Amino acid sequence: MASSATKRIWYSQYACEKSGDFPEAYILIGDREVADPTLEAWAAFHQALTVAGYDAVRVGTYNCRPITGGSKLSLHAYGIAVDIDPFALGNPYYGRSHPKGWRFSWAETKFTEGQVIAVESIRTNDGKKAFLWGGRWNTVKDYMHWEIDVPPSSLATGINWNTVPGGAQLAALRVEELQETLNKMGAKDHEGKALVVDGDFGARSQSAWINGMRQGGGGITQGKADARYVRRNVNVTSKFS
Ligand SMILES: [Zn+2]
Numbered sequence: 001m002a003s004s005a006t007k008r009i010w011y012s013q014y015a016c017e018k019s020g021d022f023p024e025a026y027i028l029i030g031d032r033e034v035a036d037p038t039l040e041a042w043a044a045f046h047q048a049l050t051v052a053g054y055d056a057v058r059v060g061t062y063n064c065r066p067i068t069g070g071s072k073l074s075l076h077a078y079g080i081a082v083d084i085d086p087f088a089l090g091n092p093y094y095g096r097s098h099p100k101g102w103r104f105s106w107a108e109t110k111f112t113e114g115q116v117i118a119v120e121s122i123r124t125n126d127g128k129k130a131f132l133w134g135g136r137w138n139t140v141k142d143y144m145h146w147e148i149d150v151p152p153s154s155l156a157t158g159i160n161w162n163t164v165p166g167g168a169q170l171a172a173l174r175v176e177e178l179q180e181t182l183n184k185m186g187a188k189d190h191e192g193k194a195l196v197v198d199g200d201f202g203a204r205s206q207s208a209w210i211n212g213m214r215q216g217g218g219g220i221t222q223g224k225a226d227a228r229y230v231r232r233n234v235n236v237t238s239k240f241s
Pocket of ligand 1: 076082
């Protein structure tokens, strides 16, 4: 696990980037601003939690602010962290340091152990664990909080979708439809070409998909309809919930 100080260096160029300049990834309930290198990781995050049956109410990512009780920037200011459902029932810190309890929640999580494991299983193609859960911290636990735990260089190797619950299945089931959608959006692959609709979720499709998300189209590829489809058609939920 990398320290916050290390992550501030890794992602320094995104610190308090102007809201609206970040690309968006679809996370559980809608498009959210995140640092560009983390787009695919958040798509995997969304996929894992959705397949594991998590129903979110509130999701917050980018926020240019210091950490609570300090002057250093929160990792939310870099677009590499997410807070989910800070107002969950039973949150012992609700309202403790912020009138709305959002800022530093230690929210009592609604995540099941299986849902936590579903996200923690996500690896990059160079074998690194992509996410760190605030519920694992030793001193102050922050159960609503997840953050990227790898440098941009690891994310650049891509997410290993075989480690994402429902990920490989999603690719196999939906890839032709996804390719057609990306072509309609005008999202091009890493060589600037439109996709051949062949059902193969290879390097071209993956780069076009990420480019589609950069265009603000996260919702069309990783929306709830896709997730419901996977849950209906693929027997992966039982393993992770
Ligand atoms: Zn947080």
